[in-house]
Amino acid sequence: MGTHDTGSPYAPHTPSERNAMLDAVGVEQEADLFDIPADVRFDGELGISARSEQQVRAEMREVLGENDDLVEFLGRGHYDHYVPSLVDHLADRQEFLTSYTQYQPEIAQGFLQVLFEYQSMLVELSGLGVANCSLYDAATALGEAATLASRVRETSGARVLIPEQLRAGKQGVLENYADGADLTVETYPMADGAVDTAALSDTIGDDVVMVYAESPTVRGVIENSLNEIGSLADSHDALFCLGSDPVALSVLEKPAAVGADVVIGEAATLGLGTAYGMGLGMFATREDFLRQVPGRLVGASEDESGRRTYTLTLQTREQHIRRERATSNICTNQAWVALRAAIHAASLGPEGLVETATDCIERTTAVAEQVDDVAGVTAPVHERHHFREFVARTDHSADTLESELADAGFGVHAIDDNLLQICVTETNESAVDEFVDTLQEVTQ
Amino acid sequence: MNDDTPTSDRQQNDRQDGYDQARWTDGDRYEPLLSEKNSHEVSVNTPLPDDLTRDSLELPDLSEPELARHYTRLSQMNYGIETGPFPLGSCTMKYNPKFAEDVAAIPDAGVHPDRKDRTLQGVLGVYGTLQEHLAKIGGMDAVTLQPPAGAAGELTGVLIAQAYHEGDDRTEIIIPDSAHGTNFASAAMAGFDVVELPSGEDGRVDLDALEAAISEDTALLMLTNPNTLGLFERDIVEISEMVHDVGGLLYYDGANLNALLGRARPGDMGFDIMHYNVHKTFATPHGGGGPGAGPVGVREDLTEYLPTPHIRGSDDGYERYEPAETIGKIHGFGGNWLVLLRAAAYIRRLGDEGLLDASAKSVLNANYLADQVDLEIPFGPFHHEFVASADDQDAADAAKRMLDYGVHPPTTKWPEIVDEALMTEPTEVENKRTLDQLAAAFNAVASEDDETLEAAPQRTAAQRIDQVGAARSPRLSWQALDKE
Numbered sequence A: 001m002g003t004h005d006t007g008s009p010y011a012p013h014t015p016s017e018r019n020a021m022l023d024a025v026g027v028e029q030e031a032d033l034f035d036i037p038a039d040v041r042f043d044g045e046l047g048i049s050a051r052s053e054q055q056v057r058a059e060m061r062e063v064l065g066e067n068d069d070l071v072e073f074l075g076r077g078h079y080d081h082y083v084p085s086l087v088d089h090l091a092d093r094q095e096f097l098t099s100y101t102q103y104q105p106e107i108a109q110g111f112l113q114v115l116f117e118y119q120s121m122l123v124e125l126s127g128l129g130v131a132n133c134s135l136y137d138a139a140t141a142l143g144e145a146a147t148l149a150s151r152v153r154e155t156s157g158a159r160v161l162i163p164e165q166l167r168a169g170k171q172g173v174l175e176n177y178a179d180g181a182d183l184t185v186e187t188y189p190m191a192d193g194a195v196d197t198a199a200l201s202d203t204i205g206d207d208v209v210m211v212y213a214e215s216p217t218v219r220g221v222i223e224n225s226l227n228e229i230g231s232l233a234d235s236h237d238a239l240f241c242l243g244s245d246p247v248a249l250s251v252l253e254k255p256a257a258v259g260a261d262v263v264i265g266e267a268a269t270l271g272l273g274t275a276y277g278m279g280l281g282m283f284a285t286r287e288d289f290l291r292q293v294p295g296r297l298v299g300a301s302e303d304e305s306g307r308r309t310y311t312l313t314l315q316t317r318e319q320h321i322r323r324e325r326a327t328s329n330i331c332t333n334q335a336w337v338a339l340r341a342a343i344h345a346a347s348l349g350p351e352g353l354v355e356t357a358t359d360c361i362e363r364t365t366a367v368a369e370q371v372d373d374v375a376g377v378t379a380p381v382h383e384r385h386h387f388r389e390f391v392a393r394t395d396h397s398a399d400t401l402e403s404e405l406a407d408a409g410f411g412v413h414a415i416d417d418n419l420l421q422i423c424v425t426e427t428n429e430s431a432v433d434e435f436v437d438t439l440q441e442v443t444q
Numbered sequence B: 001m002n003d004d005t006p007t008s009d010r011q012q013n014d015r016q017d018g019y020d021q022a023r024w025t026d027g028d029r030y031e032p033l034l035s036e037k038n039s040h041e042v043s044v045n046t047p048l049p050d051d052l053t054r055d056s057l058e059l060p061d062l063s064e065p066e067l068a069r070h071y072t073r074l075s076q077m078n079y080g081i082e083t084g085p086f087p088l089g090s091c092t093m094k095y096n097p098k099f100a101e102d103v104a105a106i107p108d109a110g111v112h113p114d115r116k117d118r119t120l121q122g123v124l125g126v127y128g129t130l131q132e133h134l135a136k137i138g139g140m141d142a143v144t145l146q147p148p149a150g151a152a153g154e155l156t157g158v159l160i161a162q163a164y165h166e167g168d169d170r171t172e173i174i175i176p177d178s179a180h181g182t183n184f185a186s187a188a189m190a191g192f193d194v195v196e197l198p199s200g201e202d203g204r205v206d207l208d209a210l211e212a213a214i215s216e217d218t219a220l221l222m223l224t225n226p227n228t229l230g231l232f233e234r235d236i237v238e239i240s241e242m243v244h245d246v247g248g249l250l251y252y253d254g255a256n257l258n259a260l261l262g263r264a265r266p267g268d269m270g271f272d273i274m275h276y277n278v279h280k281t282f283a284t285p286h287g288g289g290g291p292g293a294g295p296v297g298v299r300e301d302l303t304e305y306l307p308t309p310h311i312r313g314s315d316d317g318y319e320r321y322e323p324a325e326t327i328g329k330i331h332g333f334g335g336n337w338l339v340l341l342r343a344a345a346y347i348r349r350l351g352d353e354g355l356l357d358a359s360a361k362s363v364l365n366a367n368y369l370a371d372q373v374d375l376e377i378p379f380g381p382f383h384h385e386f387v388a389s390a391d392d393q394d395a396a397d398a399a400k401r402m403l404d405y406g407v408h409p410p411t412t413k414w415p416e417i418v419d420e421a422l423m424t425e426p427t428e429v430e431n432k433r434t435l436d437q438l439a440a441a442f443n444a445v446a447s448e449d450d451e452t453l454e455a456a457p458q459r460t461a462a463q464r465i466d467q468v469g470a471a472r473s474p475r476l477s478w479q480a481l482d483k484e
Helices: A015-025 A053-064 A085-091 A109-126 A138-152 A168-180 A197-203 A226-235 A287-292 A319-325 A335-372 A398-407 A429-443 B005-014 B064-076 B098-104 B121-138 B150-164 B181-189 B207-213 B236-245 B254-260 B300-305 B337-372 B395-403 B432-446 B450-455 B467-472 B478-482
Strands: A159-163 A184-188 A208-214 A239-244 A262-266 A281-285 A297-302 A308-313 A389-394 A413-416 A419-423 B039-043 B056-060 B142-144 B172-176 B193-197 B218-224 B249-253 B273-275 B296-298 B310-314 B317-321 B386-389 B421-424
Touching: A015 B337, A015 B432, A053 B098, A053 B121, A053 B337, A085 A335, A085 B064, A109 A281, A109 A297, A109 A308, A109 A335, A109 B056, A109 B064, A109 B478, A138 A168, A138 A208, A138 A239, A138 A262, A138 A281, A138 A287, A159 A168, A168 A184, A168 B181, A184 A197, A197 A226, A208 A226, A226 A239, A297 B467, A308 B467, A319 B181, A335 A389, A335 A419, A335 A429, A335 B039, A335 B056, A335 B064, A398 A413, A398 A419, A398 A429, B098 B337, B121 B142, B121 B254, B121 B296, B121 B310, B121 B317, B121 B337, B142 B300, B150 B181, B150 B218, B150 B249, B150 B254, B150 B273, B150 B296, B150 B300, B172 B181, B181 B193, B181 B218, B193 B207, B207 B236, B218 B236, B236 B249, B249 B254, B254 B337, B296 B300, B337 B386, B337 B421, B337 B432, B395 B421, B395 B432, B395 B450
Parallel strands: A159 A184, A159 A208, A208 A239, A239 A262, B172 B193, B172 B218, B218 B249, B249 B273
Antiparallel strands: A262 A281, A297 A308, A389 A419, A413 A419, B039 B056, B142 B296, B273 B296, B310 B317, B386 B421
């Protein structure tokens, strides 16, 4: 890199090349090419000092090292499953990582096929006819589900019903999407961590366009009334949107079988691990709503040679064609995260997925029992089936315990005055005994 | 001599410089689907009651070596920035530095967002510094990193404008006809009416048209500068005054910020709100369509509207807090963290001089390439990108033919203000030799007949794909294929 002492290390011009190019365009320096009026030109310094590659890596390691070294028992919508080495190595192939959206499908068959396979996996997991090839995260997928509902149930009203126990961030995003579509978001009560169907029945009416429920819920409860919720929604001509994730869906009843019209959720549960909340919005729905689906869709076609190929399709739904009448404003999505999730799912295969999911049930039960054995702690608080995580009640302030556990090297959620939430997967299970011992110490 | 001779001669005659993409075939398909290689239905037995579980799960079932080969072959049938030039206009396809991948893979980056702030100082420190760097680059007072893409940034900005105007009953957002489709869609998503502004004869905002469009109903004017023709909106100060005089706000779409790095800042031009596309300007990988990130910058008095949580310095380092008038959430958590981390590393690597050089070389490259291309380029002077006209050729066909020359074609048929548009942005990462190769491809295609163009591409994995058929009878999963 000796040809340029200053400047961008990724601009490869040698001095003689640069001169030849300046000559060709007839200027003495690049600055002469800028048509920026003097009164808005910036002549100051930004004050960002350049670093060598080695320095940036060292600096970033040092800054990130400021994170405390915690064993996280954290979930509530963002989960850590073990990601096989295969995923990183294949996903990092530059042909995938550095490619663009597949607007020239003839030169992008590889990525298109991966996305087609991803969509197909979601079709199998959801039992619904159509899945798109990604939204940003579960929260924005929920927002998109609500606006879809407002389009396909336009005449029936403007209420969206959500459970009172829901991640605040998810509700916040939903409300921002709902406002613009003139929808109002209302909560319905829960009983012992699951949907209170009697209360839902009282809340619902013909002016409801969508009922949202989760399984597992934000507290890790496996919902046992999905059929009833689906029927309630249906009887009021409202859509039933179910929130879940691909690991849970590997064993839970198919959403289509309980009457779900839309399935959303966090698909980065596969392929990414914890990444400060970065996600992958799963979105599947019935074929009836195909032309109302937000985001990109990959479809099969043929090429001139007669072979089966893949291409982005039904693009007239999208913003670059339909503009203000598009089904959504989404353009850039999470394609590469979808690729990672697909490789992870393929790597597990059906047996591995079922085993991973079954572990999320058995392990959670076992760990809840261990936690329940701690004096002054009750777990699980909800007498329900659980997936990955559960809530524990303590005699102490949950905030104080959260803080003391953090000091001892463990991360848990304090979700209420006396409620802790604990999430266990294969990535932290080896620390469970030590964690429970520590919990015992801090609750004494 | 053997019987192969005629074939060998033909191949010799057809040979062009460039690229033959790998092509794996299997009868009437290319690489078979995972499900076609091996699928397995397993029964589901869990501790749960049967009525809560599915009976079985059927998915592909392949060994690791088979999977490695599957995805490697698929990758070979895909074109990336390291394969060759990628001059897509308004997409800013830069080389993605490898070290940024290593930074994103630092184990300490893999943390959960629900930790307490004091245990999360590493992540919050990167957020804090990146917010500060982006604010300097844009001339803004505060920046949120939460929006996960440019369009999400637009929605954030539109919601901020809506909150700012609360009670004013301003219902309209003005957008030039040459703007990105996302601008229109984002405005509509927040419930605004879109007023489309026709471009002037010089390809820029027509001040008379703006005067006619603007009113007390105007909440926001969204502008891309340089615009999608690569032209700087010279009247930006006057535009800003006009919008502000009626009480509206001015929004900067950051898609083309690469042209201005270190030379001009939206904040100094009067923009109140802007988004940055880090997957464009700051070289994070496009990932086949995403993830990106679309941070949003605002002027001082809009800071309290930013999404929650926002991040600021505290006595002990950094903390998350809820701004007083926050618009709420735009992403379930903190956005596309691992993308932001790459961008933070890139900005630090380049510093002032590197950023200034990026805009210099991107504009030099666009101007040099335009000079070498024998097509009409109707507007100027342009900056980081130009829009050439394929003239009497179909731009989409011309683009398909360019694939045969081993280059990715430009964005086609947009903006519509140029007939048969070829919107071209080489970015700063190409050297003269590559630009000459690109120009040669443009010029060779321009001299070819329609028949050749319509038969293209020939050297990519797949030949021309039937798009109409794909949309007419949608088959969006292997289950749909199995039904046939």
